[in-house]
Amino acid sequence: MLLALLMVAAPVPSDVAQRLVGGALTEGVAYARLEELTDTIGPRLSGSAGAEAAVRWALQKLRDDKLAARLEPVKVPHWVRGAESGEILASPRAVGHPLALTALGNSVGGDAIAEVVEAHSLAEAAALGESARGKIVFFNHQMRVPEEYGRFVEMRSHGPSAAARAGAVAVLVRSLATASFRSPHTGMTGYDADAPKIPAAAISTEDAELLHRLLQRGPVRVRLSLGCRMLPDTDSANVVGDVRGREKPEEIVLLGAHLYSWDLADGANDDGAGVVMVMEAGRLLAALPQHPRRTVRVVLFMNEENGLAGGKGYAAAHQQELGRHVAALEADGGAGRPLSVRVHAGEGGAEMLAPWLSPLATLGVGLGTGDAGGADVSPLDPASVPTVSVHADPARYFDIHHSAADTLDKIDPENLARNAAAIAVVAYGLAEMPAPLPRPAPKPSRDKPEGPKPAAR
């Protein structure tokens, strides 16, 4: 009796549920597009030929899907990796040891040969004082699970300046990784205005363990050479496509992901998966016999990873209509199995959305708790835009995150489709519910290199 009542009360019409969930789970469009994006374009670092090819590709796909699509120009940083190498010099080993390393994004290039000194936090690096002068500071940590990313990422994002202030000549950071086969993980770093810019690279967790052990035996010298450099900012674009609302087209539900990827691999997980998920949600919604009440806007951001230019650019360009952004969802947590829907809104918002999630019950996805934000949509926070996320299982996310192993084979087609279905259903609910979600209290803008990643939510 209760069940019957609930089923009658479910607000999503059954043909809509069938088209959204059934379409995502049977047609294979999201996975086919991810394969096309990663195989025929590849890495999409901002400023690169791959990024620009991806912009053109995405615009065409949104148009194929009957979204009202356009490019919105943004200036992006143009950092390029060069030849890079490093080694532990022979003593205390019988022979030298090549370090599996990769420059951090935005690092300056340069060469160094110096003794290594180990630190485990920014505070420890600052406390090194004179003992760091002329040295290479090695930031080590014990990240074991995804939830620890947020705790240790400061060493990658702010370590170079902390070390430089203590007189260091270069920085090595243990990769923020939950598994490794000698695979270094890059990621954004930044330089404070008051500190010299010194070269900074990530090393594999195995090399970090070795360095740590060798330092117990005595002094260790390392040679480091990074050929990376920053070029002038370049023109790029966010790719934006609207499924125009049938009643309130001026009210916007934003579905975002970042088209940009790191350069070491094809970015299948970060964030090709998110890109094709939100594209798929847009495609399925646009193909409904009637559009939802509000506009659903797919935004493929350029340059999340090394500057957030896309997210900031979007917020600036749309400043006047942020008050009519009724919700924003960012898909940037990988393609693990979707576990829950998280809501950051005003009082009672989550409960308002809950009944709209009933088409996801059989997939095991219901309302959950935790951070619902994302880096690209964080510039919307000062305008009190509610954020909603589909939380995917993060267990394996940091195994490959920002590394050369972020490739298509790591993506499970069924979980990718489940995520697309969940995003489509969430977007439908947000765009169709009679009144929009209550808005949360405003949060301050987040203006730092990179906050905790979604998987740490």
Place this chain on the structure above:
Amino acid sequence: MLLALLMVAAPVPSDVAQRLVGGALTEGVAYARLEELTDTIGPRLSGSAGAEAAVRWALQKLRDDKLAARLEPVKVPHWVRGAESGEILASPRAVGHPLALTALGNSVGGDAIAEVVEAHSLAEAAALGESARGKIVFFNHQMRVPEEYGRFVEMRSHGPSAAARAGAVAVLVRSLATASFRSPHTGMTGYDADAPKIPAAAISTEDAELLHRLLQRGPVRVRLSLGCRMLPDTDSANVVGDVRGREKPEEIVLLGAHLYSWDLADGANDDGAGVVMVMEAGRLLAALPQHPRRTVRVVLFMNEENGLAGGKGYAAAHQQELGRHVAALEADGGAGRPLSVRVHAGEGGAEMLAPWLSPLATLGVGLGTGDAGGADVSPLDPASVPTVSVHADPARYFDIHHSAADTLDKIDPENLARNAAAIAVVAYGLAEMPAPLPRPAPKPSRDKPEGPKPAAR
């Protein structure tokens, strides 16, 4: 009652069991030595400075342990890796794609730019005929579990000659790996006398998947450059140490492992683990108040991986006493949890050994079935030497096998100690039992690049 009877009947004195198992599990010597070997010496490719440092190190350790130790000279191949790179050229991708590759051991160096043609076996490569002329043959497969290594390894060991006979200019082989983060796995290849020698490299499984998918889209061209080369054979040595038998010193129980490693990493798993296990068994046996009846001989072979010079050299040098080798055990299956003891002997041999294994019952190690051999001891087969092995769980063995990820952090200290304990107990039984194991029917000598690895047993 039955239990009491069994305990009384167990032939290993309780103080011996305590010293062997308790010593291995509490003193941490094997792990400490593995750390010393991998951290202070590192890779040990035959002919390298690391290999020679390891020979000196091992000789000293065996002497420290009171074994009668010596070097037995062998000539070994001296192959060196050089700079190596490769890429999928831009079309059908928007941008080129760097291949994660590494030369196969013994490969000739060379450069190639050519279209790729895919094959899945030696037979398929031979059948390519004219379509392979001037091309790069890409050997692909679907290895999923350790047991499949033996089925696919022919493509690595004999693929280059099969492809060269069809007119190919180079070979790429999908890594024989059960997991990958873009990590190529090297391994020995060989050239037949009747075929041109062409460069051959392993590519990561991810790159193999990509190449396979791109080939569905159209022709794919690859650039390959390998700087490896073969130098003249060089002088090296097997390291041999005896725990002299108290009654029948001329009868020998051989415990072998290979000191050599591949050059991409420190060889912690292959075969540093085996080296310290058999050293530890020797140490514990030498420290018993009285030595076992027969001699236990620890043999650390040089050059298993790219030529088996150590194993062949030992068999040739000891030809006259092979009839008095009562058993040979090779530890070359990694340091997974020991699961069973395998015996290849004449009729009734396994049953003879069984009661001597009672000290291992609580560790879950009893008599099992399956291949008990090993590459280094295979030259003893024509002399009908019984082989015995401690079979370790191979589940993760091929994740890191022959790759840059074969590092100390992959070794579980407790499982390493369990294996050492098991080998010590097995060796004690073989050396103490009243009559030696019955000898098996002779097997033909195995004279090919490399047979199935122990984990495929």
